Amino acid sequence: EGINVLEHTEASEVRYDGQHFILKTNAGTLKAEQLLVATGRTPNTENLDLKTIGVQTERGAITINDRMQTSNSRVYAAGDCTNQPKFVYVAAAGGSRAAINMTGGDAHLDLSAMPEVIFTDPQVATVGLSEADAKTGGYVTESRTLGLENVPRALVNFDTQGFIKIVAESGSGRLLGVQVVAGEAGELIQAAVMAIRAGMTVNELADELFPYLTMVEGL
Structure with a gap:
């Protein structure tokens, strides 16, 4: 699609000559008419004077x-102003639980099986642990990667770009994580979320009935 991705590249200098942005990088000099600087998001809390009421921030x-x-037991917070992952569904789930707890309930938010989706084309979706994260966490893992050319739905769609990867605990076979690159990765990943939440093994997942000619059958 005409997109050139430079890995492990850092910009050391940026200047604008009136027509172009010129970037000096360790991969050479780049020139472009437009420049997007993506540095993440910062919660808009600086004017709330939270320190005076004992609410800690980072x-x-x-x-x-x-x-x-929060650190002030009478104050609750949810959404992108907090230190939780910045996803709409996390904010919505946190908001409902905050309301329950503020009115005397006891609701908790478990993010151990939280899906993440990047709506590129193809989509990228993940839940649980990657193979590297699992090994860092002390797990002995066994992984399998399935190219979409082996998924009948992808063949029918004439779009076999992507893969499905499953990370499991060696021995027990317990599902630890799933990563997907596919046109419908965001739809497929929810089945993996439920399987991880239920503590299923790869054999238990394989024994489930999946509709034929669906992407989720690839699991």
């Missing part, structure tokens, strides 16, 4: 526990 993000409670 780099502007309000620190909360799994009950959405």
Whole structure:
């Protein structure tokens, strides 16, 4: 698609000559008419004077526990102003639990099986642990990667670009994580979320009935 991706590249200097942005990098000099600088998001909390009420923050993000409670037990927070992952569905789930807890309930937010989707084309989706993260966490893993050319739905779609990867605990076969690159990765990943949440093994997952000619059959 005409996109050139430079890996392990850092810019040391940026200047604008009136027509072009000129970047000096360790991969050479780049010139472009437009420049996008993506540096992440910072919670808009600096004017809330949170210190005066004993609400702790880290780099502007309000620190909360799994009950959405801040360091001030009378104050709750949810969404992108907190130190939780910045996803719409995490914010919605946190908001409902905060409301329950503020009115005397006891609701917790478990992010151990949290899906993440990047809506590129093809989509990229993940849940649980990657192979590298699992090994860092002390797990002995066994992994399998399935190219989409082996998935009938992808063949029918004439789009076999991508793969499905499953990471499991060696021995027990317990599912630890799933990573998907596919046109419908965002739809497929939810089945993996439920399987990880249920503590399923790869054999238990394989024994389930999946509709024929669906992408999720690739699991």
